[in-house]
Amino acid sequence: MTLQPTLASLADDLAAGRTTSRKLVEACLAAIADPKGEGERTFLHVDKDAALAAADAMDKLRAVNAAPSAFAGIPISIKDLFDIKGQVSRAGSRALEDSAPATADAPAVARLRAAGFVLIGRTNMVEFAYSGIGTNPHFGTPKSAWQRDVGHVPGGSSSGAAVSVVDGMAHAALGTDTGGSCRIPAAFNGIVGFKPTQARVPLDGAVPLSFTLDSIGPLARTVECCAVMDAVLANEAWVPLAPRPIKGMRLAVPTTIAMDDLEPIVADAFERALKKLADKGALIERIAVPEFLDIGPMSVKGGFTAAESYAWHRYLIARKGDVYDPRVSVRILRGETISAAEYIDLLPARRSLIARTEARIAPYDALVMPTAAITPPVIDDMKDDKVFAKANILSLRNCTLVNMIDGCAISLPIHRDGEAPVGLMLAGAGGSDRRIFELAAGIETAIRG
Template sequence: MSDTPTLASLVADLDAGRTTARALVDACLAKIADPQGEGMRTFIHVDAEAAIEAAEAMDRLREVRAAPSPFAGIPISIKDLFDIEGQVTRAGSRALEDSAPAVADAPAVARLRRAGFVVIGRTNMTEFAYSGIGINPHYGTPKGAWQRGVGHVPGGSSSGAAVSVVDGMAHGGLGTDTGGSCRIPAAYNGIVGFKPTQRRVPLDGAVPLSSTLDSIGPLARTVNCCAVLDAVLANEPVTPLQPRPIRGMRLAVPNTVALDDLEDAVAKTFERALEKLARGGALIERIAVPEFLDVAPMSVKGGFAAAESYAWHRYLIAAKGDIYDPRVASRIMRGESQSAADYIDLVKARKSLVARATARLAPYDALALPTTANTPPRIADMNDDKTFTTANLLSLRNCTLINMIDGCGISLPVHREGEVPVGLMLAAAGGSDRRIFELAAAMEGFIRV
């Protein structure tokens, strides 16, 4: 077995009898329990007994050729935002610790289980999913993959999901993405993260941040791994992914907003990837996307996230606001000052934005832009509020552009071994998910050489 297995290699190993679901679960549990690793900060809850029982059940089913899918028995992590039957959903917060256990799995969790994936545990996250950095003062902050001895942020809000995958504590992670929460931690940790078209995966059973912008997606080691998990989450058939030829791809690089204030390492690595694609025959056009100029003004009063999170949190924060992360509470409370008229104007403005952006992007196969404007900042530097705010905005900015236009997007690692992690995002209008996967599959093994 490979040290960094893919879902495809695990399926082959399981089918050939080179491993078992129980062995996979045991290996993941050992990595979680390793006192020298990040398991204690990566997971908020691990139900080892249930995971072992599920793995053994999948092994028995495979022995009699009755496994529910080829992926049966593969361990996967679940962001603490999702309901799992019989468990408390804390959403990375202490404020929900005394909540009643969930009576049913969230549909996303249920679909993964129905395919035979084994839930290995609940992963840590930014409290209530409200940051792109991944700091959690309640349960600790797992160190990202880059220069672990120094300690860099893992990205958020699906911080634990990314670290669980990159450290081999799970072979895929279930995350959410409101303004980049799957793609940012993927970019910061050198893995793949996908934000689907929102309507494709039901949001039920997940603590909301913004019902307008929330989406549910996977983090994994390869494009194909994410495509498999995405199909399961969307209740679609898992079909072979056919990479599109790089020659002839039409890629638009937005000059508006997305390339502003890039760190040098991000700019250089991104441009190197574009040059490689151009040499391979991709048709790259740098274009203005004036619609992106509308996004920041729409968030002046906190935007959808503040308005919609305040509606959900207003009673809980009144009762337990003193135990919230102050940085999270302050962002939620921005929604208190938004009026109904403000919100209606916001809905109207976004509808126009989506229509105009969709029309502008129609001639191209995809947008190509840096996933984040920055590289993973040091955890120690995040103690300063001004430094944190600047880093958070730079992490979220480009991904938020895609959520606001109701698009789909994937983050691919484009740095070389030994370099600071940098992600390239391919994105397109809503409904283009399969095309994005096909483009990304072709680029994946090409742009890092």
């Protein structure tokens, strides 16, 4: 496996003068433009001139010791969901192409820009973020890093975000996560993806899917890279991680729902990772989490996502429903069948779910489970609606458990080189983000392969 630079190593190289922001941006632009690569399907807009101008500005600031952060000048990608001043936020859809350009950056984008990160372009995504598979019939589907000659899905909805990082077209990516949209693409491409506690990062300036479940998080190459991005996004000072020792970690494997119907290669990789942790002194317990059984009934008609997406889309879809991806519009329109009373009932039900689940998992440092129950399916197989629907459910299922309890979670790669990519997810209750990062940093190298 080719080792790619981390945000920390790039920051060191910039500080030491071994590279410049302009060189980094030029290399990313070359990767995007490579006709043999996935750049055309990964990016919906490449801001070449602005990125080069920003790179030159960061190099000049660094030369006079005025760089806004240690990471200033590093190129990153932005999911097409976010407002960037002067650009149209299409959310991967043809329905928003004639919208007015944004008049201001989304807060998440503004914070990254203020830290000196260079925005290299807008990445492709599932239309309106409504799928865990990663396909887009309007702009094409970037291929997962695994078996490019075959063509596997990249995971969704932050599909282009993951591919931009794994292919060296950006060194980190801004994504969103409503039911796994940072973690699934990370797992399907062998990188790291983080879903924070929702309140850490403002949702303003991002096209919503579910006001209740949406969160904003990073995709990057390492745990520390994600932690750096998360600190900037949360408007916190960056404090280097102190990895937790594996010995004595208290990890719980939820046997309710999360371990059902696993693809054999996923089950094998997961058990292999657990054994490595146990051999190094982690205390691993398999526990029932019966609270997870409440999530299915809460989602019978599409739950929060269908109701809240329909509320946002109802006028747009009435005018332009014919240009929506049918697989997206049919899911949005389910929200029309949810009554006000049914929606209101979901609110206390979720509060109860969160309280009971947090009590259940309180004795443990983290939950641990496969990120997705399957490895990335073949893109061509997704033409069959039934095959797509089953794969979509199995992709989203475990990640959605965490969103429903407003937890935080990180996906780490655990497959061997040459094998289909598999992710391991560490998850905790809302507000335990720093602990999850420290745990993940402690086990990151121990569980791979």
